[in-house]
Amino acid sequence: MTGAHSTPAAAGGDPPSxxxxxxxxSEDLSVLxxxxxxxxxxxxxxxxxxxxxxxxxxAGASVAxxxxxxxxxxxxxxSLGNAIGxxxxxxxxxxxxxxxAGVLAVLGRSALRRAKGLPQxxxxxxxxxxxxxxxxxxxx
Numbered sequence: 001m002t003g004a005h006s007t008p009a010a011a012g013g014d015p016p017s018x019x020x021x022x023x024x025x026s027e028d029l030s031v032l033x034x035x036x037x038x039x040x041x042x043x044x045x046x047x048x049x050x051x052x053x054x055x056x057x058x059a060g061a062s063v064a065x066x067x068x069x070x071x072x073x074x075x076x077x078x079s080l081g082n083a084i085g086x087x088x089x090x091x092x093x094x095x096x097x098x099x100x101a102g103v104l105a106v107l108g109r110s111a112l113r114r115a116k117g118l119p120q121x122x123x124x125x126x127x128x129x130x131x132x133x134x135x136x137x138x139x140x
Contacts, residue, residue, distance in 0.1 A: 073097065 016024075073093050080089030 077086070077089050077093045080092055083089075084092070
């Protein structure tokens with residue numbers, strides 16, 4: 001940011017006063033903060049756009065995967081149907097999917113029970129001094 005502020009010292013006059021120096025520093029700091037905020041906003045916008053596109057593609061992949069499983073189940077149903085009859089083969093495929101659902105439910109429930117929330121944040125918040133809470137004499 002050289003050359004942004006013209007001072008009498010640069011022109012060969014008296015050195016700038018403390019007030020002028022503080023004013024220049026304050027202005028430069030303000031410009032720097034604005035530029036950093038603009039950069040952060042641009043990065044956040046770009047990241048959000050990429051995340052949105054990625055989430056959309058994963059949703060599409062999930063729908064496609066669902067149809068793969070659906071048609072695989074129908075193919076299994078029809079294949080078993082040739083051997084044991086369509087009604088029984090439908091029940092066999094249903095039992096297989098019920099077992100898969102049960103295992104996934106147990107694993108998911110177990111994972112949720114192991115989740116601890118925000119343990120580091122909770123510890124940090126506990127360590128914050130009472131500076132943010134009013135002192136007993138200030139409450140009245």
